[in-house]
Amino acid sequence: MVTASSSDYRKRVYTKFGDKGETSLLYGGRISKNNPHSEAYGITDEAVSAMGLARALTEDERVKDTLRDLQRELFTIAAELATDPEKYELFQEHFSPVTIEMVENLESTIDSLEEGVEMPKVFILPGGSPASSAIDMARCIIRTSERRVVALQEAGLLTNDLIIAYLNRLGDLLFVLARYEDRELPLERATGDRS
Numbered sequence: 001m002v003t004a005s006s007s008d009y010r011k012r013v014y015t016k017f018g019d020k021g022e023t024s025l026l027y028g029g030r031i032s033k034n035n036p037h038s039e040a041y042g043i044t045d046e047a048v049s050a051m052g053l054a055r056a057l058t059e060d061e062r063v064k065d066t067l068r069d070l071q072r073e074l075f076t077i078a079a080e081l082a083t084d085p086e087k088y089e090l091f092q093e094h095f096s097p098v099t100i101e102m103v104e105n106l107e108s109t110i111d112s113l114e115e116g117v118e119m120p121k122v123f124i125l126p127g128g129s130p131a132s133s134a135i136d137m138a139r140c141i142i143r144t145s146e147r148r149v150v151a152l153q154e155a156g157l158l159t160n161d162l163i164i165a166y167l168n169r170l171g172d173l174l175f176v177l178a179r180y181e182d183r184e185l186p187l188e189r190a191t192g193d194r195s
Contacts, residue, residue, distance in 0.1 A: 029084045036155060040148040041081035047141040048074045054134035063131070063181050066109065070170065073102065077163060081149070088159045098162045106169040113176045117183040124175075128182040135181060139174035142167055 048071050055067040076095050083091040091097070126136035146167040152158040 029087070036148065036152050036157060037081060037084075040145065040152055041078040043141060043145040043148050044074055044078040044081060047138050047145055048078070050134060050138035050141050054131055054138055057129075057134050058131035058181060060131075060181060063135075063177060066113075066177060067135075070173075073166075074170075077166065080160060080163065081152075083159070085157060085159045097160050098166045100162060100165075103162060103165045103169050106166065106173050110169070110173050110176050113173075113180045117176070117180045119176070119179060120187060124179070126178070128178075128185050132178040132181040135174055135178040139171050139178065142171045142174060146171065 051067045051071050051074070055064050055071070058064055058067070077098060079095055080091060080097055124136075126133050146164060149158060149163050149167060153161060153164060158164075
């Protein structure tokens with residue numbers, strides 16, 4: 001029989017703390033997993049994973065680097081959303097909240113990407129390539145995240161309104177990035193247009 005000593009203890013992935021439908025906030029506090037904060041940061045986490053899939057599928061280094069940078073920023077945004085508004089000062093001691101400069105950087109990236117691709121004049125049917133499809137999926141998830149964050153704002157629970165501007169601009173950037181990913185494909189394949 002094998003027994004484990006206290007020196008063999010390892011931290012387990014499961015804690016069982018969420019078994020009754022609650023989750024922990026950053027810097028303390030517990031909320032329902034259906035709480036607007038949990039919804040907002042959970043959807044943001046989904047977008048991080050979708051971007052990871054896109055990053056794994058693309059072979060374009062610029063697209064990979066852009067997605068990696070966006071994933072890192074979204075981790076911080078998820079942390080900001082997972083912080084109890086009463087503990088926001090603690091968050092600011094450890095992380096940088098979303099700033100207008102971050103929003104402007106997204107705009108600069110959009111402008112730069114648009115220089116490298118002719119934007120189609122038709123409605124885009126996602127599916128030109130696996131990587132662009134994953135980027136488009138991430139874009140849709142970001143739009144859901146944006147709606148959840150707006151719900152937080154409307155309930156008076158959002159500590160930083162710039163998160164909405166950031167997510168709005170990020171959705172635009174992901175749209176352009178997916179078109180950039182497919183820039184060398186024939187137009188009908190990149191757009192799904194048969195005309």
